[in-house]
Amino acid sequence: MQLNQNSTKLKFQYFMKAVIFDMDGVIIDSEPFWQRAEFEVFSSLGVALNTEFTNLTKTMTTVEVTKFWYDKFPWESKTLEEVEEMVIVRVMELIEQVGGEINGIESFIKKLKSNGFKIGLATNSPYKIIPVVLEKAGIAEYFDIIFSAEFVPLGKPDPAIYLMTSKELGIDPENCIVIEDSYSGMMAAKKAGMKVVAFTNGNQDVNLSLADYKMESFLEHQLSIFS
Numbered sequence: 001m002q003l004n005q006n007s008t009k010l011k012f013q014y015f016m017k018a019v020i021f022d023m024d025g026v027i028i029d030s031e032p033f034w035q036r037a038e039f040e041v042f043s044s045l046g047v048a049l050n051t052e053f054t055n056l057t058k059t060m061t062t063v064e065v066t067k068f069w070y071d072k073f074p075w076e077s078k079t080l081e082e083v084e085e086m087v088i089v090r091v092m093e094l095i096e097q098v099g100g101e102i103n104g105i106e107s108f109i110k111k112l113k114s115n116g117f118k119i120g121l122a123t124n125s126p127y128k129i130i131p132v133v134l135e136k137a138g139i140a141e142y143f144d145i146i147f148s149a150e151f152v153p154l155g156k157p158d159p160a161i162y163l164m165t166s167k168e169l170g171i172d173p174e175n176c177i178v179i180e181d182s183y184s185g186m187m188a189a190k191k192a193g194m195k196v197v198a199f200t201n202g203n204q205d206v207n208l209s210l211a212d213y214k215m216e217s218f219l220e221h222q223l224s225i226f227s
């Protein structure tokens with residue numbers, strides 16, 4: 001299916017039954033929190049962070065990020081598990097303090113739910129962060145399933161997390177729509193056999209090559225593209 005640049009005119013086929021959201025960058029603008037936590041924690045352990053490497057860690061799970069930095073700048077004072085937990089706790093603190101939920105997300109999900117869609121969440125972030133984000137955004141009650149990559153062998157771009165989410169929703173992959181902002185997330189969804197909406201939120205650098213549709217803002221589109 002060709003990407004339709006005029007997203008206000010998009011109409012999803014009647015057989016679409018579930019919408020699965022990524023979390024970071026779609027429900028919450030959390031990238032600055034992860035960057036800050038990564039810098040604070042790993043630099044305190046003597047890691048020399050640089051832009052070349054931090055660009056690589058953006059799409060990794062926290063387990064992968066911790067091992068990545070340890071392999072390059074091994075430390076002795078703490079275990080990998082302890083360091084990973086330090087990063088997670090710091091991100092949770094920043095979410096609680098700052099928020100960062102994407103504009104329009106609550107009303108958008110409420111309308112999807114009222115229109116009969118099942119709602120899922122599939123994220124590379126650790127499971128314990130998910131309730132904090134959903135409660136902060138005021139949308140916890142609308143999700144039928146929430147899933148973290150820590151419960152599957154590999155995170156995105158592997159399709160396992162999306163396949164597991166659709167299974168738990170009781171909806172076949174071909175009947176699921178995924179809203180993603182990253183190339184690795186879109187790749188995971190496409191490998192799982194799902195339709196992909198690229199959510200840009202005004203970011204002109206989002207790679208649209210794998211997307212079936214594009215959304216620039218929840219505020220501008222609301223339910224019109226799903227009806």
